[in-house]
Amino acid sequence: MKIDIVDYKGHLIITPSGDIDMYSSPELRSELMRLITKKTKALYVDFRNVSYIDSSGIATFVEGLKKMKLYGGRLKLIGLPEGIMEIFRFSKLDNIFEIYGNIDDAVGS
Amino acid sequence: METAIEIKNLVTHYGDVKVLKDVSFSIPKGKTTVILGGSGSGKSTLLKHLIGLLKPTTGQILMNGGDIAVMNEQEFNEVRKRIGVLFQGAALLNSLTVADNVALPMREHTQLEESTMQVMIRMKLDLVGLSGFENYYPSQLSGGMKKRAGIARAMALDPAFLFFDEPSAGLDPITAAGLDELILKLRQAFKMTFIVVTHEMPSVFKIADYVVMLDRGDAVFAGTLDELRASDNERIRMFLERRSEKEVYSPEDYFRIIAGD
Amino acid sequence: MLSAAETFFGFIGRNAIRLFKGIHDASLLINNTFYWAFLSPLKGKPIRVKATIYEMVKVGYNSVPIVSVIALFVGIILALQSAYQLKRVGAMIYVANLVGVSLTRELAPILTAIIVAGRSGSSFAAEIGSMKSAEEIDALVTMGINPIRFLVVPKLIAMMVMLPALTMIADFIGILGGFLLSVTELQLNPYNYIQQTMNALVIKDIVTGLIKALAFGIVITIVGAYQGFKVEGGAEEVGRRTTASVVTSIFLVIVFDLFFTMLFYFFA
Known part of the structure; x- marks a missing residue:
């Protein structure tokens, strides 16, 4: 897995690519937590290049969302491929996370 | 096929x-x-x-x-x-709680943070219908619950x-x-x-x-x-x-x- | 029908094969245990610290009362028995030498080892044995967790630390027992008794006792684990193997004691 952090019109977008699994989740978590400890108001995660996410990846986002809710921050997930969306649905988390089709929808909401 | x-x-x-x-x-x-x-x-x-x-x-x-x-x-x-295996008698380690049993393969094979593992454990236990039984010991569970906990452990690493x-x-x-x-x-x-x-x-x-x-x-x-x-x-x-x-x-x-x- | 000779040689052959298989399995276990205890931590697979501490409490801390009481009694018995002989030659003060030296070199290590073999060696066999019969060992293997690293290594480390530690406690309390009896019943001067003990004991006496204790700790752990892993059936066999572990480890402890005592006698 590779993680890029892009600045899009002043919004921070985390762009992981490849598999988010047991072995790459810790890296994703440390990136996420680094931004969260800075109390970033809104964080965007772009899933376009994610091929697979397992329960450790889901758990990482659950942790991130929990931490952000404490200070009123928002974690928005964008561009989920159908396979990934399905996994969120199975985990009953598709209504918990803010999920958007693309970055502009996410920024606008 | x-x-x-x-x-x-x-x-x-x-x-x-x-x-x-x-x-x-x-x-x-x-x-x-x-x-x-x-x-x-x-x-x-x-x-x-x-x-x-x-x-x-x-x-x-x-x-x-x-x-x-x-x-x-x-x-x-x-x-x-x-691979995950559910044994006939569930084969949970009796000295560990249900949560620690599920965490066992994660602790052995991954570098995940403890807090991430706790979320995963709750997810796995919810999946098998054992939410809230994290801190029970296997001896406190019924036969069917032991097997459910065994499935949660078998699924620990997806x-x-x-x-x-x-x-x-x-x-x-x-x-x-x-x-x-x-x-x-x-x-x-x-x-x-x-x-x-x-x-x-x-x-x-x-x-x-x-x-x-x-x-x-x-x-x-x-x-x-x-x-x-x-x-x-x-x-x-x-x-x-x-x-x-x-x-x-x-x-x-x-x-x-x-x-x- | 088999002839008597065939039966006889068959008996010898079968038992020899069983014995060699036993030796082979035991050496494999020893090999693996030492690998996971001392080599694999260097390769980044650390030992389980929490489990080791837990075992230390079970093996060591919880044995302190029984070891202390027995050491105290043995110290008193030793003083009485020595006094019985020394009284005749009017050399009562040498009770201090006999108590001090025989305890540190011999009795403290072996008594501690026998107590621990009965308390902890048997519980190792029972724990591993019942895990074996409940498929828990198989479960560990399929999870990619080495059962020897997971179960035996913490016990080994605990034994290697706690058996010498308990032996030191037994040394001290035993000598105290001898002292108490000598200054009361035998009416020896307390200061003289302490002085005599100090003079009689050399560091070597204590160290050889501790080396023995270390070796006994290894023997007890390996025997307990070996018997535990040998369990194939159910509860009945767990019980049988538990008993066997106590008998075997006490036997081997005494064999090793003989070996070390001879070694120290002839070479040190």
């Missing part, structure tokens, strides 16, 4: 006794395959080969792109991360293969049916390959996509449920219709047996 595991010409012995006699079949990917057979059919032995607890005398088990029959420990440890050894053994019919339903639910939610060893026909008809039947060390059948129902193989019919084996001796044989020669 994509193949997940292919077994070729498997022969194995316990001491001098040939337990599996040249067994060959393949297990389809992403489906529930039931390995069916009576006592002494060799089904438990076969399962032990598939999860790497026993090595065959000869033959191949192709899984995950390699032959696990000839792998060394180190290579096989990589395969082990991709395996590609999930093996069940006699899931209904020792359970009352209602609990056993609940477990079958859980297996069905998991099978629909995850793209895993399920391999269930059992002799319980009601459970077979409920959960199986594909059936392999072993009889006295031979694979006598491999096919879908409908094909199983339609089969006219005598041993399969006996199994389906729950008929006992009729042992017929000639008078001479009978005399020989009781005279003790």
